[in-house]
Amino acid sequence: MSQEIKKYWKNYIDGQWVDAANGERIIVENPATAQPLAEVARATEADVDLAVAAARRCFNSRELYNMRPTNRGALMFEIARHMTEMADEIALAECLDNGKSLNGGKNEALAAARYFTYYGGLADKLEGRMIPLGADYVDYTIPTPFGVSAQIVPWNFPLQIAARSVACALATANTVVLKSPELSPLSTYFIAEACERAGVPKGAVNILCGYGHDCGASLVSHDDVDHIVFTGSLKTGQFILRAAAERVLPCVMELGGKSAGIVFEDADIDQAVNSTAAGIFSNAGQVCSAQSRLIVPKKMESEILERLAAKAATLKVGPGIDNNDITPVISAAQADKIHGMCGAATQAGAEAVCGGGKADMEGHFIQPTIFGSVKSDMTIAQEEVFGPVLAVLTYEDQEEAIQIANGTDYGLCAGLYTKDLATAHWAADQLIAGQVFVNEWFAGGIETPFGGMKRSGYGREKGQEALLNYVQTKNVGIHITGGGGGRPGG
Numbered sequence: 001m002s003q004e005i006k007k008y009w010k011n012y013i014d015g016q017w018v019d020a021a022n023g024e025r026i027i028v029e030n031p032a033t034a035q036p037l038a039e040v041a042r043a044t045e046a047d048v049d050l051a052v053a054a055a056r057r058c059f060n061s062r063e064l065y066n067m068r069p070t071n072r073g074a075l076m077f078e079i080a081r082h083m084t085e086m087a088d089e090i091a092l093a094e095c096l097d098n099g100k101s102l103n104g105g106k107n108e109a110l111a112a113a114r115y116f117t118y119y120g121g122l123a124d125k126l127e128g129r130m131i132p133l134g135a136d137y138v139d140y141t142i143p144t145p146f147g148v149s150a151q152i153v154p155w156n157f158p159l160q161i162a163a164r165s166v167a168c169a170l171a172t173a174n175t176v177v178l179k180s181p182e183l184s185p186l187s188t189y190f191i192a193e194a195c196e197r198a199g200v201p202k203g204a205v206n207i208l209c210g211y212g213h214d215c216g217a218s219l220v221s222h223d224d225v226d227h228i229v230f231t232g233s234l235k236t237g238q239f240i241l242r243a244a245a246e247r248v249l250p251c252v253m254e255l256g257g258k259s260a261g262i263v264f265e266d267a268d269i270d271q272a273v274n275s276t277a278a279g280i281f282s283n284a285g286q287v288c289s290a291q292s293r294l295i296v297p298k299k300m301e302s303e304i305l306e307r308l309a310a311k312a313a314t315l316k317v318g319p320g321i322d323n324n325d326i327t328p329v330i331s332a333a334q335a336d337k338i339h340g341m342c343g344a345a346t347q348a349g350a351e352a353v354c355g356g357g358k359a360d361m362e363g364h365f366i367q368p369t370i371f372g373s374v375k376s377d378m379t380i381a382q383e384e385v386f387g388p389v390l391a392v393l394t395y396e397d398q399e400e401a402i403q404i405a406n407g408t409d410y411g412l413c414a415g416l417y418t419k420d421l422a423t424a425h426w427a428a429d430q431l432i433a434g435q436v437f438v439n440e441w442f443a444g445g446i447e448t449p450f451g452g453m454k455r456s457g458y459g460r461e462k463g464q465e466a467l468l469n470y471v472q473t474k475n476v477g478i479h480i481t482g483g484g485g486g487r488p489g490g
Contacts, residue, residue: 129141277308
């Protein structure tokens with residue numbers, strides 16, 4: 001496979017590839033080398049206005065809405081087919097601008113295609129219902145699209161997260177303006193390419209790259225936007241929610257987590273260690289649902305820390321192009337943040353049993369890091385690191401384990417390791433999280449609803465449930481007149 005990608009990427013507005021209105025560009029860096037990789041057109045308020053206007057025209061034309069849902073689904077199957085055909089190109093773009101391994105990038109491409117297949121298959125299955133009101137009335141509900149959906153996706157899984165929200169929007173006949181992340185925007189443009197090849201109506205899907213403070217802010221505050229989908233930090237989410245509140249807009253918010261796995265005394269320790277490693281070290285820990293805390297019985301702490309450190313020692317750190325295990329974090333700023341949080345954890349009394357900072361190599365690499373002697377009130381146990389850093393805490397009894405797991409502002413995911421079904425059922429009920437994994441972190445898939453509780457946000461992505469966040473219910477009540485109120489023989 002060639003390791004070259006094109007050097008300039010335009011925005012996609014109203015079915016056309018266009019430069020930014022002001023002609024400016026954003027330089028995208030390869031995090032594995034810390035060198036410039038490509039340039040993208042930098043969208044600002046003027047570009048947002050054009051994209052939203054295109055999405056509004058398309059929505060108002062009712063071309064998507066009037067399309068038979070099975071045909072809308074067939075259109076989405078075509079998008080999926082083209083995404084699959086471009087999977088190797090997408091994998092390279094994900095690897096070079098995001099830092100993922102080539103294998104990880106290929107998986108991202110295929111997962112993105114599956115979202116369009118999955119929701120394409122549901123496009124004709126979102127049904128209203130009849131409500132019985134007696135012989136004189138016919139009453140029914142219609143799932144109705146909101147209109148223009150503004151979507152802002154993060155830099156860690158830009159393609160997959162964009163695909164899941166764009167697919168839901170198209171399945172329900174909404175139109176989309178999507179802002180890709182300026183740190184890793186390239187893969188999202190393949191959605192536009194696939195839509196163009198599939199014959200999606202012009203204006204139905206528009207994709208821009210710009211900075212949050214101008215492009216993103218202009219998008220979420222735009223008067224012609226009807227619906228907002230956001231995945232990202234709590235702070236940015238709160239800003240968006242304030243903008244949405246001004247216009248009473250519905251939102252889907254996924255705002256991160258500090259997710260914990262609990263090891264119960266009867267657990268398969270090898271299983272728990274391997275699953276924990278996958279849960280925290282995948283994608284260099286840059287996963288909102290990462291297992292960033294592990295809560296273990298006090299008497300098992302030494303054994304589990306030793307096994308985790310041994311597992312971490314087998315992981316290879318290096319560029320994703322070589323399919324290494326620990327690939328770079330997204331930027332120098334992110335690497336500095338992670339390094340600083342590791343230093344602060346050590347100063348607070350946590351013990352780094354392996355790793356603890358930056359790897360001594362070109363690019364933005366962090367060593368796989370495991371902290372023991374962590375207390376639940378330490379910053380490393382409370383705040384999202386977004387890097388390959390695991391905090392291990394201990395408990396004396398099961399109730400304390402649950403209390404520690406629930407003891408953060410977040411409630412995105414949680415997990416547990418046990419061979420006992422009763423314990424699993426009890427703990428899953430007690431944990432405050434939108435998704436609970438038992439004996440395998442990341443158990444589930446595209447078909448399973450995903451979203452947070454507490455400050456991790458609200459609304460659900462993935463699964464059939466996600467479609468309900470993209471429609472509003474319209475009720476139609478009809479009084480049947482004539483013939484004595486519609487009664488036979490009246």
